[in-house]
Amino acid sequence: MITFDSVTKRYPDGTVAVDALDLEVPPGKTMVLVGPSGCGKTTSLRMINRLIEPSEGKIFLDGRDIQEANPSTLRRGIGYVIQQTGLFPHRTIEDNIATVPLLDGWGKAKARARATELMELVGLDLGMARRYPHQLSGGQQQRVGVARALAADPPVLLMDEPFSAVDPIVRAALQDELIRLQGELHKTIVMVTHDVEEAIKVGDIVAVFRPGGHLAQVDTPEHLLGAPADDYVEGFIGFDRGIRRLSFFSAVGLDLEFDAVLGEDATVDEARAFSQRGGHPWVLVLDAERRPRGWVSAAELAPLPGTGRLGQAPLASVGHTFRPAQDSLRVALDATVLSRTERAVAVDENGHVIGVTSYERLRDAIRAAEEAADDALAQGAAT
Amino acid sequence: MNWPQFWQYTAANALLGILPAVVGLAISVPIGIACVRWRWLYGPVLSATSVVYAIPSLALFVVLIAYTGLSNLTVIIPLTLFSLCVLVPNVVDGLRSVPEPVRQAATAMGFGTLRRLVQVELPLAVPIVIAGLRIAVVSSISLASVSGLIGVASLGYFFIDGLQRNFNEEIYAAIVAVIGLALACDLILVLARRMLTPWSRKPGGRATVNAEGAQLLQEPAI
Numbered sequence: 143m144i145t146f147d148s149v150t151k152r153y154p155d156g157t158v159a160v161d162a163l164d165l166e167v168p169p170g171k172t173m174v175l176v177g178p179s180g181c182g183k184t185t186s187l188r189m190i191n192r193l194i195e196p197s198e199g200k201i202f203l204d205g206r207d208i209q210e211a212n213p214s215t216l217r218r219g220i221g222y223v224i225q226q227t228g229l230f231p232h233r234t235i236e237d238n239i240a241t242v243p244l245l246d247g248w249g250k251a252k253a254r255a256r257a258t259e260l261m262e263l264v265g266l267d268l269g270m271a272r273r274y275p276h277q278l279s280g281g282q283q284q285r286v287g288v289a290r291a292l293a294a295d296p297p298v299l300l301m302d303e304p305f306s307a308v309d310p311i312v313r314a315a316l317q318d319e320l321i322r323l324q325g326e327l328h329k330t331i332v333m334v335t336h337d338v339e340e341a342i343k344v345g346d347i348v349a350v351f352r353p354g355g356h357l358a359q360v361d362t363p364e365h366l367l368g369a370p371a372d373d374y375v376e377g378f379i380g381f382d383r384g385i386r387r388l389s390f391f392s393a394v395g396l397d398l399e400f401d402a403v404l405g406e407d408a409t410v411d412e413a414r415a416f417s418q419r420g421g422h423p424w425v426l427v428l429d430a431e432r433r434p435r436g437w438v439s440a441a442e443l444a445p446l447p448g449t450g451r452l453g454q455a456p457l458a459s460v461g462h463t464f465r466p467a468q469d470s471l472r473v474a475l476d477a478t479v480l481s482r483t484e485r486a487v488a489v490d491e492n493g494h495v496i497g498v499t500s501y502e503r504l505r506d507a508i509r510a511a512e513e514a515a516d517d518a519l520a521q522g523a524a525t
Numbered sequence: 526m527n528w529p530q531f532w533q534y535t536a537a538n539a540l541l542g543i544l545p546a547v548v549g550l551a552i553s554v555p556i557g558i559a560c561v562r563w564r565w566l567y568g569p570v571l572s573a574t575s576v577v578y579a580i581p582s583l584a585l586f587v588v589l590i591a592y593t594g595l596s597n598l599t600v601i602i603p604l605t606l607f608s609l610c611v612l613v614p615n616v617v618d619g620l621r622s623v624p625e626p627v628r629q630a631a632t633a634m635g636f637g638t639l640r641r642l643v644q645v646e647l648p649l650a651v652p653i654v655i656a657g658l659r660i661a662v663v664s665s666i667s668l669a670s671v672s673g674l675i676g677v678a679s680l681g682y683f684f685i686d687g688l689q690r691n692f693n694e695e696i697y698a699a700i701v702a703v704i705g706l707a708l709a710c711d712l713i714l715v716l717a718r719r720m721l722t723p724w725s726r727k728p729g730g731r732a733t734v735n736a737e738g739a740q741l742l743q744e745p746a747i
Contacts, residue, residue: 214635214636217635220633224630225626229630230630231649231725233724245634245636245640274723
């Protein structure tokens with residue numbers, strides 16, 4: 143648990159970077175500080191390991207005032223990852239990772255063994271152990287940075303724009319990796335970013351800063367998207383928050399249709415009857431294993447003999463499928479939007495078709511999910 | 526030509542060139558560290574070393590004879606002072622070349638000031654410091670020959686002797702020896718830098734490492 147108690151940072155020229163900040167980072171959670179540049183988020187982060195000293199107020203780490211700790215000892219218990227990696231150019235990858243264990247007086251052999259463990263943990267090829275940082279790509283260097291921060295198993299991890307300098311594909315992979323790691327390690331993480339997408343993806347709690355070092359809102363990503371505190375937060379989050387919020391609603395509650403789904407052995411006549419009954423021109427054709435083969439349209443069926451098998455008809459691609467058990471309504475909606483049939487195929491974990499969406503069913507599911515979330519918000523506010 | 530004397534004076538010249546650079550380095554490191562730590566100090570220190578450097582070496586030798594006689598010290602002290610003019614700025618530049626994120630990360634990892642200096646900043650300053658050392662050694666070796674004028678044993682003796690006796694071969698041999706000494710010391714320092722800094726990136730240099738690095742960069746990062 144990290145607690146900011148009315149912390150202010152004022153520079154000699156009078157600039158106030160952080161103004162009477164009260165903030166609590168619960169143990170084992172990831173809190174993301176997000177805001178435009180100059181909002182005090184990085185200053186707040188660096189006050190936690192005393193790279194910057196507050197002008198007023200106190201910061202507590204697990205109830206203990208960090209001012210009373212020896213700075214070097216305090217810092218060895220707090221992992222630190224920065225955008226430019228800050229890796230030591232003159233040390234090999236394994237020695238970079240072993241930095242804090244070596245400072246803590248572990249033997250060289252033990253520290254290197256620990257470095258090997260961490261390379262595996264963060265997904266680095268062990269063949270890189272003896273290389274130097276400049277021989278690695280940006281994404282690999284950032285992994286080394288994370289491994290180095292975790293080497294002495296500190297309970298707290300500070301990350302200052304850790305993934306901002308890598309390209310979007312690598313960034314997404316590193317974010318996923320961080321989420322996976324945090325699922326195993328349960329560190330108390332404070333991360334700074336200017337990227338609200340990243341904050342919403344990675345954070346358990348997001349603290350939105352306003353210029354001048356004030357907090358605008360501290361909330362879960364879901365609540366932030368559902369109920370921004372004011373126009374500033376809403377503007378900062380961006381214009382498509384309605385769609386993005388759907389990421390937090392499970393597709394489990396989505397009603398699926400199964401009336402226009404036929405096996406590949408069904409006849410053309412059966413398909414015509416289905417599509418006429420359902421009033422929808424597309425029929426989904428399955429293979430013998432109940433996996434989706436493709437869509438066939440009424441127009442394509444028209445010239446075919448009524449006794450022909452659907453398997454022989456020309457089929458349009460199924461496109462993206464989704465798995466209601468694990469995917470969100472956003473994924474279901476996306477798959478539906480992308481499908482030329484205006485329907486997306488839901489499958490189970492084995493790839494077997496369990497039903498088909500439609501815009502109507504999606505609309506109902508979204509409305510129900512939003513109402514439930516709003517109710518929860520209102521109840522949360524009331525208590 | 527007296528070859529035993531020639532080799533003896535070559536060795537003496539080497540000592541008079543190398544020792545000032547080494548002592549100069551030993552003095553420049555703490556001065557450089559202080560100049561980085563207290564920025565205001567650097568200006569005055571730089572002016573002082575430049576002023577000293579502007580004094581003709583012969584003048585300093587002559588002044589020192591009164592205190593240290595015709596010993597090697599009379600040559601080593603001025604050359605050491607001259608080397609500071611190159612070495613102090615290089616130590617300062619070397620320490621300042623440490624990227625700020627690296628310094629910050631070191632602090633955040635829990636290095637104390639002294640440990641950070643010894644384990645991170647000084648090692649990273651090595652390439653620039655050695656670059657300065659190369660200039661200091663070469664110029665000291667060359668300047669040391671001037672001491673022949675005041676009668677201290679060095680290759681400079683052969684310039685004067687050759688001139689007086691109209692013996693050009695002696696002069697040429699001494700010039701070749703000075704250049705050879707300088708090149709040898711320079712080569713040793715280049716090799717020392719390679720050994721001390723296996724980590725340093727050498728664009729266009731060692732092709733194998735670069736090719737390997739380039740290949741690594743092309744690999745998917747995930």
